[in-house]
Amino acid sequence: xxxxxxxxxxxxxxxxxxxxxxxxxxxxxxxxxxxxxxxxxxxxxxxxxxxxxxxxxxxxxxxxxxxxxxxxxxxxxxxxxxxxxxxxxxxxxxxxxxxxxxxxxxxxxxxxxxxxxxxxxxxxxxxxxxxxxxxxxxxxxxxxxxxxxxxxxxxxxxxxxxxxxxxxxxxxxxxxxxxxxxxxxxxxxxxxxxxxxxxxxxxxxxxxxxxxxxxxxxxxxxxxxxxxxxxxxxxxxxxxx
Numbered sequence: 001x002x003x004x005x006x007x008x009x010x011x012x013x014x015x016x017x018x019x020x021x022x023x024x025x026x027x028x029x030x031x032x033x034x035x036x037x038x039x040x041x042x043x044x045x046x047x048x049x050x051x052x053x054x055x056x057x058x059x060x061x062x063x064x065x066x067x068x069x070x071x072x073x074x075x076x077x078x079x080x081x082x083x084x085x086x087x088x089x090x091x092x093x094x095x096x097x098x099x100x101x102x103x104x105x106x107x108x109x110x111x112x113x114x115x116x117x118x119x120x121x122x123x124x125x126x127x128x129x130x131x132x133x134x135x136x137x138x139x140x141x142x143x144x145x146x147x148x149x150x151x152x153x154x155x156x157x158x159x160x161x162x163x164x165x166x167x168x169x170x171x172x173x174x175x176x177x178x179x180x181x182x183x184x185x186x187x188x189x190x191x192x193x194x195x196x197x198x199x200x201x202x203x204x205x206x207x208x209x210x211x212x213x214x215x216x217x218x219x220x221x222x223x224x225x226x227x228x229x230x231x232x233x234x235x236x237x238x239x240x241x
Contacts, residue, residue: 026071026128029090030060036085038078042067049078059092060085069130076127076210076223118159119186119241123204126154126212126221133220141221147202150214150221151188154204159186161241167191167202174239180226183238189213189226190237199236 032052040047042063049072052058059071060080068085069077071092135144141153148167155161163170171190177183185207193200203213206223214221224231 026092027059027061027069029088029092030058030068030070030085031088032056032058032080032084033086034084036080038070038072038080040078042079044081046079052080058085060087062087076206076212077130116184116186116240118161119155119204120184121186122154122158122161123186123206123212125158126150126204127206127223129221130212130223131220132214134214134216134218145214145221147214150212151202151204155188155241159241163241168199170202171199171237171239174241177238177240183226184240186241188239188241189235190239191231191234192236194234201234205238 032054034054036052037044038049038052040049052070058080061069061071061077062082063069063079064082066082067079068082070080070085072078129141129145129150132141133144134146136146137149138144138146139149139153141150145153148165148170151167151170152163152165155163163173167190170188174188177187183205185205187205189203189205189211190199191201191203192198201213201215203211203215203224205211205226209225209227210223211226212221212223215224217224226232226235
């Protein structure tokens with residue numbers, strides 16, 4: 001995985017799409033002061049995503065006096081020690097989707113929209129809510145949301161693709177993706193819940209093997225590597241909108 005090495009202007013350009021309008025702050029521009037590691041969690045005992053060379057530019061979000069979030073190429077965030085990054089007085093911005101009026105709907109009579117660009121945008125946008133608490137049945141991406149609520153909300157607001165409320169219903173919508181190597185950003189992933197004997201979890205594929213979801217494991221919205229055995233063992237379906 002490679003880190004974004006682009007300035008604020010280039011990042012804004014890279015994320016700009018015609019359907020976007022208002023600005024959102026992705027973080028502060030920072031410069032690494034020494035070779036440092038990007039971790040999967042704010043802990044030196046967690047997985048190391050990447051090593052950053054001294055003087056590389058990064059997009060950061062201060063998390064505490066000890067750790068900062070760092071924007072990664074797949075749109076998710078890793079973590080670096082705060083004392084290894086110099087915080088520069090520049091904000092990194094991108095355009096965010098204009099929110100539409102959101103309404104839920106049943107599966108009856110549903111017809112999906114073929115919009116791969118919008119789906120990829122939904123995946124990217126979901127990473128802005130990393131850290132939002134997990135709430136079973138929740139639909140508020142800022143205060144609390146569950147897995148299917150996150151997927152439904154992101155696709156509805158960003159791609160204007162309406163999905164049913166639960167993972168078990170959502171899996172019946174869209175075109176099946178049957179091979180892992182064919183996955184692309186914006187594809188929806190569905191996982192088996194053995195305790196309930198049904199599809200009980202979902203997330204959105206980001207690319208480079210990662211997906212974003214709201215889970216009890218993270219106590220909220222976060223990212224995981226799909227190649228991990230625990231996820232591959234329960235992955236039962238992928239759908240493209």
